[in-house]
Amino acid sequence: MNLQRVNEIIDGYDADRVATLAILQDLQAEYKYLPREALVQTADRLSMPLSEVYRMATFFRAFSLEPKGEFTIKVCLGTACHVRGSVQIMEQFERDLEMKAGETTPDGRFSLEGVMCLGACALGPVVVVNDEIHGEMSPDKARQLALKLKAIEPERVPG
Numbered sequence: 001m002n003l004q005r006v007n008e009i010i011d012g013y014d015a016d017r018v019a020t021l022a023i024l025q026d027l028q029a030e031y032k033y034l035p036r037e038a039l040v041q042t043a044d045r046l047s048m049p050l051s052e053v054y055r056m057a058t059f060f061r062a063f064s065l066e067p068k069g070e071f072t073i074k075v076c077l078g079t080a081c082h083v084r085g086s087v088q089i090m091e092q093f094e095r096d097l098e099m100k101a102g103e104t105t106p107d108g109r110f111s112l113e114g115v116m117c118l119g120a121c122a123l124g125p126v127v128v129v130n131d132e133i134h135g136e137m138s139p140d141k142a143r144q145l146a147l148k149l150k151a152i153e154p155e156r157v158p159g
Helices: 003-011 017-031 036-045 050-059 086-097 139-151
Strands: 071-076 110-115 127-129 132-134
Touching (some): 003 017
Antiparallel strands (some): 071 127
8 A cells, every 4th residue: 555645645635633524434445444554644644633634534444444446336225226126136246246246356356245326216227337427227238238348458567
């Protein structure tokens, strides 16, 4: 983890503790989770107790303290999507990616999550991969999407 990058994000908000939530959002976007070192650095730079930063990081469900996969797949399980078959879509992803909802694959490629609402009920059932919305999903479309994602070359991080 690059503490210089963490400092750049904090500096982008003039190290203002009022912007703590926005800083955490940017850190989550950068690392796909909130690394402990980044939280410690944030608390230090904003002159606030680490427990307060952790409180914010654990209160909001959008944040994760665990690493997420290169592809985070969110399946909406809200009422509108549920009645249109989102449970079967989730099960299809579980079969095709050989994982269970709530897990990240050992190779770090995929994280699969069920969420209660993505706010796109008219497009349901809805799946979001990273920030890309896939509406009117079906188990067959889920299989095709999983195969397409598996075929993409893994990101290579220099190091």
